[in-house]
Amino acid sequence: MEIKTNISKLMKPSTPTPFNLRNYGISFFDEQMHNMNTPLILYYTSSQKSHNDVHANIFNHLETSLTKTLTDFYPLAGRYMRHGSFVDCSDQGALYVQATTNFRLSEFLGLTWELKYNMLHDFLPCDIGEAGETDDPLLSIKVTAFECGGVAIGMCFSHEVSDMDTMSTFIDNWATRNRGTNALELEKYSPIFNFANDYPKRDQLDLNHRIPRSSIRVKTSVRVFSFNANAISKLRERLMFKDDRRRRPSKIQLIVSLLWKALEGVDKAHNGQSKASFVQQGVNLRDKIVPKVPDNSCGNFVSVAIARVEPGQVNNIDLHGFLMILNDSIKKIESDYAKALMSTNKEYEVLMEPFLEYSRNIANNDVNFYAFTSWCKFSFYNADFGWGKPVWRSTGHYAATNFVLLMDDQEGDGVEAWVHLDEKHMCKLEQDLDIQAYAI
Template identity: 45%
Template sequence: MKVQILSKKFVKPSTPTPPSLRNYKISFADELTPTMNVPLILYYPASNGNTATTSLVSDSNQLKRSLERILTRFYPLAGRYIKQSRLIDCNDQGVVYLVAKVNVQLHDLLGQEVEAGELNQLISCEIGAADEASDPLLVIQVNTFECGGLAVGVCCSHRIGDASTIASFIYGWATVSQTNSSDGICPSFDAATFFPGRGLDNLPFNIPRSMKDADFKSATKMFAFNKKAISTLRAMCHGPRVSSLQLVNAILWKALIGVDHAKHGRSRASFLIQPVNLRGKTNPPLPQHTFGNLWGLATAQVRAGENMAFQDFVDLLGGSIRKYVKDCGNVLSKEEDGYKIVIDPFMKSNKTMSDSEVNFCSFTSWCKFPFYEADFGLGKPIWSSVVKMPFKNLVILMDDKEGEGIEAWVHLDAADMSLFEEDSGIIAFATFSV
């Protein structure tokens, strides 16, 4: 697959950001996030042949005009991060907007086991190229396929937004593109009011600015757990009904521990973090479209030498989430140091991450976000994906198109991927194609 960039420009908000909104302070939750860009690609089949696609991406295109309008609502995205001051300079410098041509048909890309590394051509940013004053906070690449299909690649700085923020922005952009109205999209910018910045250090994932500078060879593959597989997993459990997400997480964590045991010849301790969206879980609840990073970490640990069955993993992960969600109700408490509920798990994770004797894993769920509702005028997407990223033991979980299965994007050291694929649970329950 070859991708040719046809045009590149900066897109600015259709209405200039007023001077009163020039300096947007980030919250302490924003401070804690790793230095990276968050990628997402939405795929659309041809609609009414190539004509509809052409009308969306031509010079006076619908996508660009609607992007200008929605950036007026999401104005920090068009600014630049000033890390010395820990604020966004909302100077309307603009988001990077590219149009590209792909020399294959969309079904040729998706009609097989997807090669994650190829998907990186559909975004125009390095995962680690973030937080410098010259780095755009949002990069969008609109890719047109020979069949008239489309892939919209979005890359957003994690310093100012999480998956929920990206979902709100994309849904708002698509709504403007289709209806020419942004009346229903009202992001809230109060995160720093609730969580004032504290000059905290971010999670030290040590992501290189360029993939080629990574000190290890990474591998990324998508493992799909369909409705039938999840039903089978649920039937293996006893007790209260368990969410599909925790069933899949249990299989994945068990497999990663098995890989670590095979590599080291012994059972080491394993530590897992699961980001939890704080929106709707605090008291009072934060609005759904609150802009920024609003998540805390639920943590779970398996001790060295501990023999765990599948049910044990399900119980441990479910208990960890339930406890943290309960704690979230006190995050905004003025009587207690509610911010510690967010900060303390980060501090513990930072310490554990640097322990060479602990198998550190990170699972993040993008399930239930409305990515499959983003209709720019060509209908809803047939698939959504991430790309290859330079991480070890990172799993990103996403809904499948039907919303009944889960697709797990597993990022490992390349030497570990074959061991992971040979795990009995992965063989029994996962498939590898879209």
């Protein structure tokens, strides 16, 4: 199976960015993000038979709609100036790669997990670590055409200036343009860039753990554990007491608590004793303040909720206990953090604390640190470029361990957990009784 790159070039906005928008200032929340790209790949089938003119038409149409989308999302065509903490929006362009395969999409999707996962990097235009330098594009795209006429669109968005809400808004804008511009619908996906004004950067020290430029040599085992709607319903029933129906746990909190408990059991079995344990969950802040921030507000507007269990507690906490600790960490974001966001003077000491706690513990060998992020309920699952909804979607290779990415399953009401762990721990995790009871 071969993927051949035919074109690699920089795509500029169809309309030059006005001079008054040349310098795009980053926000306080942009300032906290890693120097990394966020990878996403969407896979589409096609009812058309494959031949060169069909592929050419797909490529040409995507290029034209992309340049128009970049006019709206002009910072993504610029370059990040780290020393000045701003984006130079002089239309250097987004990286755009065209490729073709000698196999069908169904052949790829039918591969074993190991073979399929090892190929994901080939559908992306760059590595996730190729970000943060002056000459690194803030957006890179690779469009790969299959023999059957299907298409894979691989995207890497710089986390310096975009979160998953931003990515979804961009994809919705591009897809709407590509299938035929509907001015009213397109208006929903026109970006708003206000976070730097509302939450200006603080020129904090660079506390972020540096991401390797290449993930190829990073030895991490990756497995996808799938929890369908029926399994989640059974898990929810197990963890909700009949006399406490006030807070119905989300499917995300259920799966995070299940995995956290299992991971702690694996670590204790491996080391013979328990450590302090931290879980970090990414939190979208757009719906945490009043009035709610529009979904098409672009840039990073996320924080982290930190949950902690002390060494002596681990052995005495059941699954419901882990869930309650996670819920308490989210409640803190919804109360104290939300108040700090909405205060007139912006309480930056409160806003900064979760990021500081993350920085203090991620490289601490005396604690177990697990990072969870959720891509559930975002609009990219329905992104229609004119060929219908994606038949599959995936991320790429992360140079990370003790990291879990949660995604909706194909039906939309279940969860796929992409777990990144070292191989020895992964084998033990697969044997955990709760994992075996609920994962399919």
